[in-house]
Amino acid sequence: DAGVIQSPRHEVTEMGQEVTLRCKPISGHNSLFWYRQTMMRGLELLIYFNNNVPIDDSGMPEDRFSAKMPNASFSTLKIQPSEPRDSAVYFCASSLAGGSGEQFFGPGTRLTVL
Amino acid sequence: SQELEQSPQSLIVQEGKNLTINCTSSKTLYGLYWYKQKYGEGLIFLMMLQKGGEEKSHEKITAKLDEKKQQSSLHITASQPSHAGIYLCGAQFTGGGNKLTFGTGTQLKVEL
Secondary structure (H helix, E strand, C coil): CCCCCCCCCCCEEECCCCCEEECCCCCCCCEEEEEECCCCEEEEEEEEEEEEEECCCCCCCCCCEEEEEEEEEEEEEEEEECCCCCCCCEEEEEEECCCCCEECCCCCEEEEEE | CCCEEEEEEEEEEEEECCEEEEEEEEECCEEEEEEEEEECCCCCEEEEECCCEEEEEEEEEEECCCCCCCECCCCCCCHHHHHHHEEEEEECCCCCCCCCCCCCCCEEECCC
């Protein structure tokens, strides 16, 4: 299995631009998680889905952030408009709901907003 | 997260020395997960503990969960340069579904 796939790996954009991060979970996994990692705040859960349905989005910072999961093999995290404080590494993880709970992480997308 | 405290924040040890990292929760845990992260990479799963008093080992790494299920420790015996990285504990709480709340991490450096 290729593991969790994220794209792009690096993104540099200017303030005000729209940013879209993509994630392909491990085939067969039915839970998907989006995290943000910064030096100041550590690893924070933004939102997670079970069976393509958003279950908990309490970690989404504000309305500029949105996430979708149109099918079991694809999810996006969009930031519009982006701000310099959004600069961070964004991780996607997937797991099998009802299993051991182990989450498998992707390599992350390093976002820099100038 | 204030729900989960991890200590120490950073650790420098000489190769061959033992070390312990602690993770303390303000609430009773349903499950506790240990992950390792190398700089610029994703998290790698190490171990998961669920029962009070449980202990698991993998190679030279041992993780324990106390009887009250509020504190976990990760112990590395005879540390090696390959153990260097950031160690994070992730907590699963009852009623929280399958989401994890992570500690702030412990950065480990192993000196030759």
